Amino acid sequence: MTDIPLVHVLILSSLLFTIGFVGVVVRKNTLFMLMSLEVMLNAVGVAFIGAGSVWQEADGQIMFMLILTLAAAEVAVGLALLIRMQRHYRTLDIDVLSKMKG
Amino acid sequence: MNLLASLPLYPLLSFLVLISFGKRLSWAVASWLSVGAMGLSALCSLVLFAQLSTSEVNVITSHLWQWFSIGSAKVNVSFYLDALSAVMILVVTGVGFLIHLFAAIYMKNDENFTRFMAYMNLFIVAMLVLVLADNLVLLYLGWEGVGLCSFLLIGFWYQEKSNVLAARKAFIVTRIGDTAMAIGLFLLFKSLSSLNIVEINQLAQTSDVFSLSLANNEPSDAYWAALLLLGGAVGKSAQLPLQTWLPDAMAGPTPVSALIHAATMVTAGVYLIARMNGVFIMAPEVMTYVAWLGVITLLLAGVAALAQTDIKRVLAYSTMSQIGYMMLALGAGAWSAGVFHLMTHAFFKALLFLTAGAVILALHHQQNLFKMGGLLKKLPFESALFFIGLSCLVALPGTSGFFSKEAIIASLWSSPTAGASLWWCAILGALLTSIYSCRLFFLAFLGDQRFPKDLVISEHVDTNYILRAALVFLALLSLFGGLFTVDLSTVLPVNNKSELSPDWLHIVAILTPFIGIAFSWFYFKRYRNKGITSLEESQSSWVVFCRNGLGFDVIYRFLLVKPYCFIAELNRRDLFDQLIMLSARYVGIWRDILSASQNGSLRWFAATFGLSMVGLILVVIL
Numbered sequence: 001m002t003d004i005p006l007v008h009v010l011i012l013s014s015l016l017f018t019i020g021f022v023g024v025v026v027r028k029n030t031l032f033m034l035m036s037l038e039v040m041l042n043a044v045g046v047a048f049i050g051a052g053s054v055w056q057e058a059d060g061q062i063m064f065m066l067i068l069t070l071a072a073a074e075v076a077v078g079l080a081l082l083i084r085m086q087r088h089y090r091t092l093d094i095d096v097l098s099k100m101k102g
Numbered sequence: 103m104n105l106l107a108s109l110p111l112y113p114l115l116s117f118l119v120l121i122s123f124g125k126r127l128s129w130a131v132a133s134w135l136s137v138g139a140m141g142l143s144a145l146c147s148l149v150l151f152a153q154l155s156t157s158e159v160n161v162i163t164s165h166l167w168q169w170f171s172i173g174s175a176k177v178n179v180s181f182y183l184d185a186l187s188a189v190m191i192l193v194v195t196g197v198g199f200l201i202h203l204f205a206a207i208y209m210k211n212d213e214n215f216t217r218f219m220a221y222m223n224l225f226i227v228a229m230l231v232l233v234l235a236d237n238l239v240l241l242y243l244g245w246e247g248v249g250l251c252s253f254l255l256i257g258f259w260y261q262e263k264s265n266v267l268a269a270r271k272a273f274i275v276t277r278i279g280d281t282a283m284a285i286g287l288f289l290l291f292k293s294l295s296s297l298n299i300v301e302i303n304q305l306a307q308t309s310d311v312f313s314l315s316l317a318n319n320e321p322s323d324a325y326w327a328a329l330l331l332l333g334g335a336v337g338k339s340a341q342l343p344l345q346t347w348l349p350d351a352m353a354g355p356t357p358v359s360a361l362i363h364a365a366t367m368v369t370a371g372v373y374l375i376a377r378m379n380g381v382f383i384m385a386p387e388v389m390t391y392v393a394w395l396g397v398i399t400l401l402l403a404g405v406a407a408l409a410q411t412d413i414k415r416v417l418a419y420s421t422m423s424q425i426g427y428m429m430l431a432l433g434a435g436a437w438s439a440g441v442f443h444l445m446t447h448a449f450f451k452a453l454l455f456l457t458a459g460a461v462i463l464a465l466h467h468q469q470n471l472f473k474m475g476g477l478l479k480k481l482p483f484e485s486a487l488f489f490i491g492l493s494c495l496v497a498l499p500g501t502s503g504f505f506s507k508e509a510i511i512a513s514l515w516s517s518p519t520a521g522a523s524l525w526w527c528a529i530l531g532a533l534l535t536s537i538y539s540c541r542l543f544f545l546a547f548l549g550d551q552r553f554p555k556d557l558v559i560s561e562h563v564d565t566n567y568i569l570r571a572a573l574v575f576l577a578l579l580s581l582f583g584g585l586f587t588v589d590l591s592t593v594l595p596v597n598n599k600s601e602l603s604p605d606w607l608h609i610v611a612i613l614t615p616f617i618g619i620a621f622s623w624f625y626f627k628r629y630r631n632k633g634i635t636s637l638e639e640s641q642s643s644w645v646v647f648c649r650n651g652l653g654f655d656v657i658y659r660f661l662l663v664k665p666y667c668f669i670a671e672l673n674r675r676d677l678f679d680q681l682i683m684l685s686a687r688y689v690g691i692w693r694d695i696l697s698a699s700q701n702g703s704l705r706w707f708a709a710t711f712g713l714s715m716v717g718l719i720l721v722v723i724l
Contacts, residue, residue: 094704
């Protein structure tokens with residue numbers, strides 16, 4: 001297996017993270033925000049795996065497993081909420097749904 | 103609790119009761135309380151006076167408690183009674199009692215009667231503290247206390263704007279003098295490191311630091327201290343150049359004018375100078391200033407009194423001019439003559455004011471002399487009393503005013519700090535006094551009736567026997583108060599120089615009032631003759647100029663008031679306020695930024711959160 005330098009892994013990871021972050025901030029549709037969150041989680045996962053392989057430790061992979069289950073649970077809850085929102089408000093636009101303004 | 107300490111206590115208790123219960127007290131209760139308290143005080147001061155004159159010691163003291171201490175100097179709340187303050191407490195409580203008695207009836211129908219009597223009592227407390235204080239700080243407390251009461255009582259009928267303005271003017275003008283006096287106290291404390299009056303008077307003679315100036319041309323501390331104390335006295339006693347408040351102060355009820363602005367408070371300046379004689383003796387130049395100030399005031403006030411149309415304002419100007427005599431006496435080193443004139447003046451001026459008050463009330467608040475006339479027939483009792491008061495004022499031989507004024511004039515000629523020119527001025531002042539007194543008497547009491555024929559003379563003052571008793575008692579004091587001499591030699595220095603003034607001086611001094619009377623008998627013929635039923639006030643510019651107080655008000659308005667208001671207007675948005683508001687602005691900017699970030703949009707929150715995390719991490723890394 002050819003060694004991939006850690007820097008490359010981290011660059012990929014931060015790129016993915018940035019794409020996810022920008023997605024969360026820019027997209028109005030809640031479904032796409034949820035997907036962008038997944039991208040951010042996976043970006044962190046890539047960083048963990050890369051680091052684990054550099055130090056030859058299993059911790060990184062264990063951490064990734066944790067993130068994966070977490071993401072699955074989160075998506076399950078999130079999608080359920082999305083369906084309720086769609087039924088109730090007939091829209092998924094986060095700006096329309098916002099009630100936080102005092 | 104000894105007698106001396108209880109002297110101001112009775113009016114104080116009465117004041118507290120009156121001010122806390124206010125209108126719930128009936129007229130009878132309130133007047134018994136306030137007048138009774140004054141009566142007790144007057145009795146106390148008589149007893150004290152008897153004790154003082156019979157006992158071997160010349161001083162009665164009463165130490166109450168220590169107020170505060172500065173370094174080693176202690177400032178006590180303690181009272182000090184010697185011959186000088188004994189005269190003062192007799193005048194304050196005695197005349198004060200009679201005026202309270204008068205006021206209780208005079209003000210009976212006023213809806214704020216209890217408030218009035220409460221202020222009058224408070225005034226007596228402050229005045230007693232002033233004259234009994236054994237140190238200058240306590241004296242200053244009383245000094246400010248009487249100023250406050252004067253302010254409250256001038257503006258007693260506060261619904262009228264002019265009364266309020268007069269009260270404000272009196273307060274501000276006297277404050278200027280008080281500031282000078284406060285600085286004088288600091289200077290005395292700095293150079294003598296004591297504030298006790300007796301100690302200061304002794305130290306002033308002995309302390310080299312105080313009396314000698316370092317360089318020959320430089321005035322000593324004594325000079326400045328005396329000058330600053332004089333500033334305070336000038337403000338309180340309505341002397342030049344701070345005299346403008348007194349005529350306006352006549353806006354207050356007449357008993358107030360009698361008590362505060364004739365008999366007691368305005369003479370506080372004279373008392374102060376007499377009390378601090380040790381300091382003034384070390385500054386002969388200032389003594390000369392005092393004399394000249396007194397004489398100029400007495401002449402100017404005499405001229406102004408000639409042109410007044412309001413009966414109370416004539417008396418106000420005459421008060422100024424009589425206090426000018428007292429100042430003149432003090433300046434000439436005739437200390438006891440000045441204090442003697444203070445006492446007799448308190449008697450006859452209180453009498454004049456109270457009688458004027460009775461006349462004003464009888465005529466339903468008519469104060470204009472040109473609308474009186476012929477009162478001799480309508481109000482014979484008041485006329486007789488007024489005549490007695492005026493004869494004391496012009497110093498007809500035999501009256502109390504004669505003794506005191508002659509004592510002053512006789513001391514001038516050979517005095518080192520006065521001299522012949524001041525003597526001539528004093529004679530001229532006496533001449534003016536007799537002329538304006540005659541004019542006043544002719545206008546008000548002689549001639550023909552110039553008020554509406556159908557005006558019913560209000561009788562409730564005229565027929566009240568208590569009022570009459572108070573007035574008669576004052577009249578007796580004015581007539582025979584001159585025989586009642588107090589030996590002040592234990593307190594005040596006496597001129598031991600044999601008085602070698604020529605005999606003709608005395609003759610001129612005694613004849614002067616008669617010359618004035620004879621002159622006015624012919625000059626004011628118009629005023630005393632029958633058959634003139636209406637008189638026009640002279641409108642010539644010279645008379646109007648004199649009537650308006652010789653233009654001092656105008657000068658002050660343009661020199662001081664207008665520029666001050668102009669600067670105040672310029673600085674309307676206070677410069678320092680703007681500086682302080684900068685910090686508020688800074689906070690405000692951040693408030694705006696932070697509140698804009700709380701816009702309720704989830705995506706904004708996410709963005710700020712993320713970006714701030716990046717920022718934080720960058721800070722940590724770098």
